[in-house]
Amino acid sequence: MYDAIIIGGGPAGASAGIYLADKGKSVCIIDKSTFPRQKTCGGLLTVKTLELMESSPIGKLDSSLVLNRINRVSLENRGNKIAEMRCQNDFYLVDRLAFDNSLIEKYRAKGSDITEGKAVRAIKDNIVLLSDGTEIKSKYIIGADGCKGVTQKYVKREPVAxxxxxxxxxxxxxxxxxxxxxxxxxxxxxxxxxxxxxxxxxxxxxxxxxxxxxxxxxxxxxxxxxxxxxxxxxxxxxxxYGMGSSTVTNGKNLLLTGDAAGFIDAVTGEGTYYAILSGLAAAESIMTSKPIEAYKKRTASIISSVEKSCTLVNKFYDNREALLNRLKGKTRFLSWFCDVQVSRNIYDFSLTKLSAAYMKYKLFGK
Ligand SMILES: Cc1cc2nc3c(=O)[nH]c(=O)nc-3n(C[C@H](O)[C@H](O)[C@H](O)COP(=O)(O)OP(=O)(O)OC[C@H]3O[C@@H](n4cnc5c(N)ncnc54)[C@H](O)[C@@H]3O)c2cc1C
The missing domain is CATH 3.30.9.10 (D-Amino Acid Oxidase, subunit A, domain 2)
Structure with missing residues (x-):
């Protein structure tokens, strides 16, 4: 019987695995693919993601994985330039096949188990059933199997959009x-x-x-x-992409992380940060005496950020043309948005705060 089985070895699952292995827990990652595996993704990482990795047992992002660092961002509306910003923080571009593989290699280096090339078909209580009929037992199960994985159906909630x-x-x-x-x-x-x-x-x-x-x-x-x-x-x-991510456990032994939990910034589509953040949060929770309660507490701020990002994106697209007209040439405000909201913070904005920032950067150009 493992302390934890992690279903899916993407950023969420690998991060949870690295943390738990580092703390001496018996753990097994199961992935239907064999690493290195393809992952459709823009491969853009924000500086907060790098800082999160560095401050955890995952460690520093290997610089050889960074294919480009860019701090210029061009915003367009059907080919017409709205603004071109020079940001303080760089955005880091990686190839997800190599990035995900590097996380799995860090996990392997800890000496913990991994089962590749076998899909999880079902979960029954504390037993995970694989496609070849193998059954594996675990005290806790981390669902890190992405947007269309199997683990979500064991959590009572509406499907995430x-x-x-x-x-x-x-x-x-x-x-x-x-x-x-x-x-x-x-x-x-x-x-x-x-x-x-x-x-x-x-x-x-x-x-x-x-x-x-x-x-x-x-x-x-x-x-x-x-x-x-x-x-x-x-x-x-x-x-x-959308609301519906407020229930992230089955109340007993299953913790959903990353895309499986619905953790995506709806404004930017950034999901790697939340995947790593929630993978680490699930692992930290399993180290406590009440993992389910601990995970609910740890994910409350992620859920709130995701919901705020959905609210903002809906407001933006409902008033897109008017807002884009207002934003035309407002490079200082948009640079602030990229630096403060996207690169550094998880969404902590309110519309009042955004309006205040807009006025400040528009009027005084600070
Ligand atoms: C087109 C596109 C562009 C994107 N661009 C960006 C970007 O630039 N920056 C960014 O931060 N985010 C981006 N994202 C989002 C980002 O890719 C995801 O949020 C992130 O990969 C989530 O990580 P995860 O570990 O939760 O899931 P995943 O990375 O999807 O990993 C899930 C793993 O589970 C495995 N699995 C699935 N089902 C089973 C099963 N039944 N049994 C066993 N294993 C299973 C899969 O093989 C996979 O390895 C993009 C997404 C898309 C679709």
Whole structure:
């Protein structure tokens, strides 16, 4: 019987595994894939993510994993520039295959168990059932199996709403390599990005899942508009996007983390930070005498941040054209937003606070 089984070895699961192994708990990560494995993701990390890693048993991000560091951000509305910001904090661009593998390697180095290439089919009390019929027992189970995993169905709650994203790695010559591009004009509730990574850029878009939308045709025509002639591999994946993430345990022995819990910043689509934060929180909770209560307390601020990000994104898209007109050229306010709200903090804004900041940076240009 393990102290903890972790279902999924992405950033949430690997972080929880590293922490628990470091503290001497018996732990096993189970992943349906074999690492290194592909993960559809822009691979953008904020400085708060690096600081979180560094302050935990995960440790410093290996600099060889950073393909680019950028502090220029360009905001556009259907090709029209709203503002170009120079931020104080860099954004870090990684390849998720390599990044996730590095976390799993750190976990392996602790000498704990990992079962790869076998999916979890079901959970019954404290038994986890694998696709090959194997049964594994554990005191606690951490659900870290992503947006469409199996663990969520063991927690009584409404399914978390999803967005769908699609992306491609395109040769660097087609994009501006010195800035991140965020294009917010094409979709009602989502955006398109260019994340330059040296020789190539990850270009993609995501918005609330719409089964009637032809993602591939739209994306091909967009890539065409950039002049891309190569036949590129397109990758798609779901991400949680919306309210409904307030129940994150089954009240007994199961703790949901990362995408499985619905922890995504709805404004930016950033999920890696929350995955690591909640993975570590689940592991810390398991070290206490009352893990379920401890995890509920530790995740309350994450849930509140996710909900605030949803509120903000809904307000933004309901008034998009008017707001974009107001934001045109407001580089100081937008740099502040990137630096203070996105790079450093989890969302702690209120609309009053945002309005005050807007006035301050607009009027006084501090
Ligand atoms: C198109 C797109 C772009 C994104 N861009 C960014 C970005 O630039 N920056 C950012 O911070 N976030 C981004 N995100 C979000 C980010 O990718 C996720 O929030 C993050 O990967 C969540 O980590 P996780 O560990 O919870 O889940 P995952 O990384 O999804 O890992 C889940 C793991 O569980 C395994 N698994 C699933 N089912 C089972 C099963 N039944 N049994 C065993 N194992 C299972 C999977 O194989 C996988 O390894 C993006 C997402 C998408 C879709």
């Amino acid at each position: 999803c967005a769908f994203g699609i992306e491609a790695e395109i040769p660097a010559k087609y994009v501006d390599n010195s800035a991140l591009l965020l294009e917010v004009g094409y979709f009602k509730d989502g955006y398109l990005w260019h994340f330059p990574k040296g020789d190539y850029a990850t270009v993609g878009f995501a918005f609330t899942y719409n089964r009637d939308f032809d993602y591939i045709a739209w994306f091909k025509s967009y890539l065409n508009s950039l002049g891309v002639t190569e036949d590129l591999k397109l990758k798609g994946a779901f991400l949680p």
